[in-house]
Amino acid sequence: xxxxxxxxxxxxxxxxVGFHISPTIAEEDLGIRxxxxxDAVEAAGGRMIADEYPKHIDLAYPIVKVxxxxxxxxxxxxxxxxxxxxxxxxxxxxxxxxxxxxxxxRFILVQTVRENTMAPKKVLTQKRAEEVVRTKESAPEKPAMxxxxxxxxxxxxxxx
Amino acid sequence: xxxxxxxxxxxNIKYVDxxxxxxxxxxxxxxxxxxxxxxxxxxAKEQRMxxxxxxxxxxxxxxxxxxA
Numbered sequence: 224x225x226x227x228x229x230x231x232x233x234x235x236x237x238x239x240v241g242f243h244i245s246p247t248i249a250e251e252d253l254g255i256r257x258x259x260x261x262d263a264v265e266a267a268g269g270r271m272i273a274d275e276y277p278k279h280i281d282l283a284y285p286i287v288k289v290x291x292x293x294x295x296x297x298x299x300x301x302x303x304x305x306x307x308x309x310x311x312x313x314x315x316x317x318x319x320x321x322x323x324x325x326x327x328x329r330f331i332l333v334q335t336v337r338e339n340t341m342a343p344k345k346v347l348t349q350k351r352a353e354e355v356v357r358t359k360e361s362a363p364e365k366p367a368m369x370x371x372x373x374x375x376x377x378x379x380x381x382x383x
Numbered sequence: 384x385x386x387x388x389x390x391x392x393x394x395n396i397k398y399v400d401x402x403x404x405x406x407x408x409x410x411x412x413x414x415x416x417x418x419x420x421x422x423x424x425x426x427a428k429e430q431r432m433x434x435x436x437x438x439x440x441x442x443x444x445x446x447x448x449x450x451a
Contacts, residue, residue: 241402243443243444280445282444282445283441283444283445283446283447284444284447284448286444300444302443302445304402329442329443329444331401331442331443333401333439335400336398338398340398340399340403341402342399342403342405342406
């Protein structure tokens, strides 16, 4: 029984790491930082499933990062993510490695699923298009008054 | 009275991703607060999934904790 427990190896799970790379880095050097993250994932036994190259975004609130004993406030960052499968032990190693990286402002390591988790954009745009059509349809119903009627109502309003 | 179907189940969306800001913003009020179950019409499971996604997005500064 004990042997069984010792030999028990949990199945690889699908993880995703999202990270903010410091905006002080030049866009040309961004590739080096991304490869550093990818190397960290692969060194921890990760097998890539999907990823997105970091894009420059404005942050919703300023992030403070202490590096080389100096506090720096950042209002923007390069945000990218990677999805991979890995054994739970590897995830712990990866977490420790990314924490040490001075160029990463902040990162999040979460368990996810192999499938694409982003809602299809069609659904959202369709809904919005429907709403626009609805509002357009409902709008012309109101000014169904003739000019005379309008004048009358205005007069009534003025009198009252 | 039968409860109205939520947006997620109506569109067959199984997961709410913290990066999917267009989807998440549909369930936030202008102050950035998560709308309640009555307003969002989501099931308890979906509402928990949404709350988790919003909290992750806030941590990653993709969404504000408090919108001015």
